[in-house]
Amino acid sequence: MTRLSNAFAKGHAALVCFVTGGDPTPEATPAILDALVAGGADVIELGMPFTDPMADGPAIQNANLRALAAGTKTAHILAIAKGFRARHPDVPLVLMGYANPMITRGAEWFADACADAGIDGVICVDIPSEEDPELGPALRAHGISPIRLATPTTDAARLPAVLDGSGGFLYYVSVAGITGKQSAALASIQEAVARIKQTATIPVAVGFGVRTPEQAGGIAAVADGVVVGSALVDLVAQHGADAAGPVRDLVASLSAAVHAARKDIA
Amino acid sequence: MTAQNPNSFRNQPDDRGHFGQFGGRYVAETLMPLILDLETEYRKAKADAAFQAEFDDLLEHYVGRPSPLYFAPRLTEELAKNAPAGKGAQVWFKRDELNHTGAHKINNCIGQILLAMRMGKTRIIAETGAGQHGVATATVCARFGLPCVVYMGATDVARQAPNVFRMKLLGAEVVPVTAGAGTLKDAMNEALRDWVANVHDTFYIIGTAAGPHPYPELVRDFQSVIGKEARAQMLARTGRLPDVLVAAIGGGSNAIGLFHPFLDDPDVKMLGVEAAGHGLDKEHAASLAGGRPGVLHGNKTYLLQDEDGQITEGHSISAGLDYPGIGPEHAWLRDVGRVDYTSVTDTEALEGFQLLCRTEGIIPALEPAHAIAAVTKLAPTMDKDQIILANLCGRGDKDIFSVAEHLGVKL
Secondary structure (H helix, E strand, C coil), rough: CCHHHHHHCCCCCCEEEEEECCCCCCCCCHHHHHHHHHCCCCCCEEEEECCCCCCCCHHHHHHHHHHHHHHCCCCHHHHHHHHHHHCCCCEEEEEEEEEEHHHHCHHHHHHHHHHCCCCEEEECCCHHHHHHCCCHHHHHEHCCCCHHHCCEEEEEEEEHHHHCCCCCCEEEECCCCCCCCCCCHHHHHHHHHHHHHHHCCCCCCECCCCCCCHHHHHHCCCCCCCEECCCHHHHHHHHHHHHHHHHHHHHHHHHHHHHCCCCCCC | CCCCCCCHHHHCCCCCCCEECCEEEEECCHHHHHHHHHHHHHHHHHHCHHHHHHHHEEEECCCCCCCCCCCHHHHHHHHHCCCCEEEECEEECCCHHHHHHEHHEECCCHHHHHHHCCCCCEEEEEEECCCCHHHHHHHHHHCCCEEEEEEEEEEHHHHCCCHHHHHHHHHEEEEEECCCCHHHHHHHHHHHHHHHHHHCEEECCCCCCCCCCCCHHHHHHHCCCCHHHHHHHHHHHHCCCCCEEEEEECHHHHHHHHHHHHHHHHHCEEEEEEEEEECCCCCCCCCHHHHHEECEEEEEECECCCCCCCCCCCCCCCCCCCCCCCCCCHHHHHHCCCCEEEEEEHHHHHHHHHHHHHHHHHCEEEHHHHHHHHHHHHHCECCCCEEEEEEEEEEEEEHHHHHHCCCCCCC
């Protein structure tokens, strides 16, 4: 068992919470991550800021730009991760971001740095399975799960290729679009998760557009995990360095709904 | 080009869309199935005589091809004046500025909108920097009756007002993008965001030979009409091939269009000209000279970036050149040494611009003004009987306001 697989074996769906590292400052991020844990998040996704976050909507775009404007460097993100691992030895931590900052010093350097920081998985938005050689082999060699995305456009024929070489969990993006915009109808999510689970042997977490405890609870009844990002990033935007309290409160209401939802899909 | 290297320079990319280590398909999963469909459909279209015939017919009767090949006598004479005895090469231009819409961009737009309709797409999006690609896209959308949304950085909207108005006249919606510096890179991000949310009905007409595979290949193929015509015209007029080809490079579509049909002619040298902006030690847009390989907008190529891989802003007097990347085939051609690349500053480009106006009665766009500036350095070093062929890829009407401003003239 790994930290990631444990998170999906608690007898309830897992709540996966995303915030952008370095937003509003690198110094403020550790307290916000601690607030996610205190609120009951099962998996933490730490965003690596990038100048050109082309898969993200305005909320996370602006978070990326705020982080970079505050002087956030890759070294800060890795240090934040390392500090988190020391404070929370059992909570899985996933880095999420774009290819260029991850590969710019070489995949081997990045995988080694992630392993050293205690990172469990990496989601790289713009490395699809076709470009796996860019980063995947280095991550797997260091015991780090490359976590891939599946979307409404990923059909049954393509799904095995997406799953091949991936690990941790599959991140099902419930709408074709950018982060933080509309959400998908629960019925279509249920159908998609059921279809994916005919092939997938790893847990399936669902995200994009999930903002409220009601939505999260609904999805938790039909999937292995629920990802919430933009709603938390919005709170950071609103409260800045004082965001930890409001973030903890929202996560607590989300986790209560997610953990109470009956999980129909084993 | 040697016995040990019999492979053609014209058989890239490989089946995964890589030009050596460059190119590829670095896109979000949502777009991946569509990119694969596009490739399948493009292969079919390429093999379909009816598709080629429709493309050729539109280029001839709508765009006005073939564009002339022109010997520039007074520019040649001017550049020979200060050359050593026996030096001062002939300067020729491929006149793609005479195309409908005033630049080479239309060649590619015709090809892509035919592909879009073949795929049953009913909505077109595009990004634009200087506005030339936006105008060309709006033009073909009007011609074929498809709705068109053009993303344009807010900074570029302000400095290219005539082209914004042209696009609106042609029925396009122009969306100003305020993210980042509000230039071409930001417009491309926003176009990708639109595309990912509307993949079911939308076709993204990318304006340069960059982006995820198969775009660099298909844009090159559509733009290769430039080089194919030029090669045949030069042979017909002079009985020989040019000694050097010169073209300006932002993303590099006019350059790859000119170069590609000549790549396997070992005696033809090629020079790509990047924008050195205020100078390579200051703000510039020369990705090959000042960048290193990385991943942006769907492909791996040379990028202007910091040590963390954050993309830095390009600068050029030419809105069409200030992009922090370059098409992946150029990155490969540079690394294998088949094409030479140099760069030209804003000031040098302005001098080239004025020189062509005075000597040949042609007002070039600021993009090919960079190629002209490189020609002014090159011609005096070459023999009188040698031939330089430069791509005059756009006309300068759109640039007269910014040129006036740089020359301190109030209009």
